[in-house]
Amino acid sequence: MATNFTVNGKPATTNAPPATPLLWVIREDLKLTGTKFGCGTGLCGACMVHVDGRRAFSCQTQVSEIAGRTVTTIEGLSPDSSHPLQKAWLTERVPQCGYCQSGQIMSAADLLQQKPQPTRAEIVEHMSTNICRCGTYQRIVRAVERAAREA
C-alpha cells in the first residue's frame, strides 16, 4: 500500500510496510542520507528530522504515521547551507566526525522555531536529547547562541 507524504517540499511516496521506520525510507529509498542511523531506539538523535515542523526521531516514526504529513530533513533545511544554524555551525567549527550533526542542527532548528532567543539553560535542556560522541557540545551551544543572535 502506498503512503503519500511530503519531503522537503516535494511529494513523496513509499510502498514500504507500515511498520518500517521513516529513517530507512528517507535514507535508502529517497536517498537523503544526511539523516543518520545511530541507535535505532530514539536515544541518540542522529536520525532527527522535522515532522509537521516539530522535531521527531525518524527511527521511531513509522511509515504508518506519516501519511499526508510534511517531513523536513537536513537537506531541506535550506537550499544552500544558508540557514543561520548551518552558518553558525561553520563559523564555530562545530563538526568533528560530523555524523551526529544533521540531527543536532535539526534539533536546534526546532528549538529556535519555538523559542527564537533561548537561554543557555534552555539550549542545554533541549539539546541534551542528542548525543555527540566527539563531544562538540560546547561549540554547539555557542553556535545556537550565535544563530539566535544573527538570525
Place this chain on the structure above:
Amino acid sequence: MNKSIRASVLSRRQVMIGAAGLTFAIAAPNSLKAAALSGEGPRSAMNPWISIATDGTITIMSAATEMGQGSMTSLPLIIAEELDADWAKVKVVPAPVNEKIYGNPGFGGMMYTAGSNAVTSYYRPLRVIGAQVRRVLLDNAARKWGVPVEELTTEPSVVVHAKSGRKMSYGDIAAIAEVPAKAPEIKPDQLKKTADFRLIGKDVMRVELPTKVNGTATYGIDVQVPGMLYGTVLRAPVEGSVPNRIDDARAKAVPGVTAVIRLPHGVGVVAQTAWAALSARQALLDSVTWTRTGTAWGFDSDKGHDAFAADAKNLSKPARDWSAQGNARGAFQNAASMVEGEYRCDYAYHAQMEPLNAVALVAPGGDAVEIWAGTQSQTTATEAPAKFLGIPRDKVKLHDLLMGGGFGRRGNRDVDFIMDAVMLSNEVGSPVKVMWTREDDVHNGRFRPLSAHYLRAAFDASGKLTAWHHRLAADRITPFMDPVRFQEGGGKDGMVMAGTDVRGYDVPHQLVEQIYRDTGVRTNPLRGIGVTANKFATEAFMDEVARKRGIDPLTYRLELLKGTPRAYKVVERVAQMADWGRKRDGQALGLAYIDYSGSQVAGIAEVSLDRTSGQIKVHNFWCTIDCGIAVQPDNIIAQTESSIVYGLGLTLSERISIKDGIVEQSNFYDYSLPRMKDVPEMHIELIQTDNHPTGAGQMATPLIAPTISNAIMELTGVRLRHSPFVPDRVKKSLS
C-alpha cells in the same frame, strides 16, 4: 569529489611527484603515464602526492583517513605550506592504497591513522615533498626567464622575480614544466622558518566541514551502488564461538529476505531492503544456538577483576618487566618508608556514532572485490579481504569514506566489519551493504581492557621520593587486535602498557611490570589507549603520595617536574587558570599532568558531589596542552574539548561488564554517554612551542579520571579507586 578531479587532471598537463625515489613526471593527456598516475592503468611507482593543473588547481593526496580529527586537512596543509600553495586552490583527495608511497612512517609504513600520530609522523616527509615540488617550479621559472633560480621567490601559488617584477602562476608553470628524473634534494635548512609559515599555525576551514552541515558528507553507511542488497549479521556472542543450530524459518518469512547464510562467526541475512534485513536479524535472536568454543565462556568481569587485583598486589605472582630505570627493587629494600595504592578500570566501549558497516561487491568468480567503507587503515581493509578471497591485494579496490567516529575501533587487523560485507557479497553475487545495529556494535565491541593496578612508592629517610613501582594486570590488546604488529613489535603490548611510567617526574628508580592476562574478551585500542587507565593510576597515586607527605599536590608535582620545563609550564599555567589556591564552597579541585607521546597536558577538574545519590558533577575543567608546533590551533582546541568529554564518559558513566563471556550492555540506555547537560565549562589553553609537533587527538582523555578522583579526595577525604565512578560505587566508597 574524487572522480571529477581525476577526470580534470587527466585532461591537463600536470606536474607530479611520486615516491619510490621521488621520481617526477609530466603527464600529458592520454599518455600511458597519465593512465598509470590516475590509477586506471598498470600500477607504477608514479602515484603522486601533488598534481598541479594548468588552471592552477593543486590536488594533494590525503594519506590519512578522516574520522573527525582533521588529518584530511592538516596533512595536505603541511605539503601546501612548503609548496607555498594558495590554499584556496588546493583540492584534497583520498590517497589510493599504496604503502610504498603513502604509508605512515609511525606505523612501519602501514596506511593506518591512529595514535594521534598522523601529523607527528608525516610532518617532516610531507614538508620535504612540498619543498621539492616548489623547487621544481622555481627551476622551471628560472629556465623560462633565463635568470638564476636564487633570484626567485614564491608567493602563494606564484613564482616571483622581484628584480624584473615578473610573476608566473603555478598553473602557468605546469603548462611548460620540465620535470627532472630525480627529485631535488632538500636540506633541512631549506625548509621554511616557522616565522615564514603562511598556513601552519593559521586556522583554515577544514576541507570537509561544509559537507557536514548540509547532509552531503558521505560516510560508509551512506553508500548505495546499483543492484545493492542489504545485509545484517547475528554474530556469535563470544569470540571463537560458531553457530550450532540455526532455525531460520522466522527470518526467512520476513518479506524481502533473500538469503539466510551460515558464516564462520555468525548468521548472515541478505534482503532487498534495510528494514527487512534488520527485522530478519531480530527474528534470528532466539533461533540460533552457539558452540561453547572460545576462551571467554565462563568469564565474569567482576570476579575476574578481583583476581587481577589480587595478582597485581601479590609480588610473588610472576610478571614481565615492562620498563625499568635505575634499581627500583633495591630502592624499595632500602626504603625508609613506603606508600601503596590500588586502582581499577572497567571495560569500556568506543561508541562511535556511526555503527560499523561496509559495502562490498565481490566480482563473479571471486577474483576481485570492490569495498566502500570508513576505515582507519587502508592496509588492513584491503589485506584481509584479499586473504579471504585468495586474490592479490591489487584486486581489492577500496573507496575509503568519511568515518562517523573511529576512536580506535576501525583499525583492527581482521576488519570484522568489512569482512561481513565481503563474505555475504561473495555468497550472493551482488553488492551488499552490511550494517551493524547499535546492539551488534555493543555486544561485539572490542573494548578498553579490564585492568587492575598496584602501585607503591619508596622514600628515603629525608622523605624524598626515590622509587616507583607499578604492577599492571590487564587483558591483552595487541595480540588480539593486531597479531601481525604484535609479532613484528617483539611481542610487546604497548597499547596496554603505554602510560604506566611516570615520565617527566624526577623519580630516580622506576619499575613497571606487566601481568599478562588473556580472558578471551575482545579488546582494542580505545581513545587514550592504555594511557587512560594507567594515568588514572599513576596520577591519582601521585596525589596520594603528595598527601601522605603532607604537601599540596600542585607544589609536590612542580617540585618533581623542575627538570622538565615544558611539563612544569603546563602544570604551572593550568593552576593559574583554575586559581588553584582558592577554596570553593562545596566544590574542590583535582590536578593531573601527563606526558602523552611527547605532548604535555595538564588538567584541573572542579567538582561537586551529591552525597545522597553519589552523583559527581564537574563544573569547570581547565586544561593546558603543549604539542609543539600547532599545525591547526583551533582544531587542537577542538580535539582537546573532544577528548575531555570522552574522558568524562569513561570516568563517570561508561561501563561494560561481562557475564559468562557475554557482554551485558546493549545500547545507550545501559551504556550511558555524556550529553550536553553533563559537560563542564571547558577552558583550554594551547601553549605553542617550537618543538616537533606531537599528538592532539586524545591527550586530555586520560586526565579526567585522576583529576576527578583527586578532586573528590580533596572534597571528601575519600579516594575513588575504581573507574568509572558510577553513583553506586561512589556511595559505597563514601560509606
